[in-house]
Amino acid sequence: MKFKEEVLSTRTIFDGKVVHLTEEEVKLPNGKKASREIIHHQGAVGIIAITPDNKLVLIRQWRAPLGQVTLEIPAGKIEQDEQDDPLLTAKRELNEETRFEADQFELLTKFYTSPGFADEMMYLYHAVGLKEVKKELPQDDDEFLELVELSAAEVQEAINNGEICDAKTLMAIMFWQMME
């Protein structure tokens, strides 16, 4: 294939809790060598959850990389034992973060968040038939989250003031608008 780069060697630079960083030496299609910095990530899910009174369920939290508070749809990393089935992550995170469960989860789309330097795949689910959970899963003591339910107009306001500011949440809102 005319575009393909051949990996000559891989060096691990950092093996963290969230981020695994490697540097690859590759051979380009023209025979020259180049290096590629790659973030390996176990993937994540985001969940569109709409309440019976037609509000979007969002989570308010501090985001260290941005140094600000954001409003995002419920989301979380795919754990090791969920790698074959991100739907398990969707169910778990919806319970942990919102105390809702759903009759059905519909996969709306999946996408790489930043294909230039990371392999993180995001799965976007629609939680259909939202209701309060019967059995609450344990929450992480060190996560500080606030559950928020916003109408379409309030969502627009939160986009305008910059509190809603990430790819998966903006895409979720576009899907929500198309569902209406």
Place this chain on the structure above:
Amino acid sequence: MKFKEEVLSTRTIFDGKVVHLTEEEVKLPNGKKASREIIHHQGAVGIIAITPDNKLVLIRQWRAPLGQVTLEIPAGKIEQDEQDDPLLTAKRELNEETRFEADQFELLTKFYTSPGFADEMMYLYHAVGLKEVKKELPQDDDEFLELVELSAAEVQEAINNGEICDAKTLMAIMFWQMME
């Protein structure tokens, strides 16, 4: 503010061409300490360019982090001297990657691609009034790109077969559908 984490110290782990990785020690709202792995990125732009015969301009290229060829909208990193004005990046990348220019660039949205671990901001522009460039900017010898123009039906096929698979391109396609 009840969510805010206080940064106690920052350690640089890797300072690369694309990725700058730090580890922060932070104090949580409950007084406990935690560490945060943060990818610092200079930001990027993506450009929605529609040809006069209503096709979407896409770039086919190898993506090392994914180990596959993708079709993405024209895009690129914001360079050091463009930090105050990502519109400059949009104009430059559109010229370099597609040999098109535009009468006008409209900022459709901007978003953090992966706020859990990275500060990368993506600016999504619509290039209005597309036409061939008069003056071609130099191209990078080591970039292997193929320019592709796809109809709406062909775009859907490329989503289905996984060649279109990243956040900014899928969002661009949703904006395109809403423009129609």
